[in-house]
Amino acid sequence: MRHPGGLAGDWGRGWWVFAALIALTIVEFGLLLVDMPVGLFRVLLVALNLADAWLILYYFMHIAQLWRGD
Known part of the structure; x- marks a missing residue:
């Protein structure tokens, strides 16, 4: 079953999650400076x-x- 927004919504969500992962990685490296x-x-x-x-x-x-369950 597809989510509302279809494939374009899935791709958009994927990019936001990828950006969040990058932000978390930057914060992890920032912890080294504190x-x-x-x-x-x-x-x-x-x-x-x-x-x-x-x-x-x-x-x-x-x-x-x-x-x-399906």
């Missing part, structure tokens, strides 16, 4: 990487379809 405790750095880095992983799994690998 002086903070090691524990906080690790927590923030793991949180950002989990956000990256969720975006990739949900929008590009379509993991939600594994549990959705």
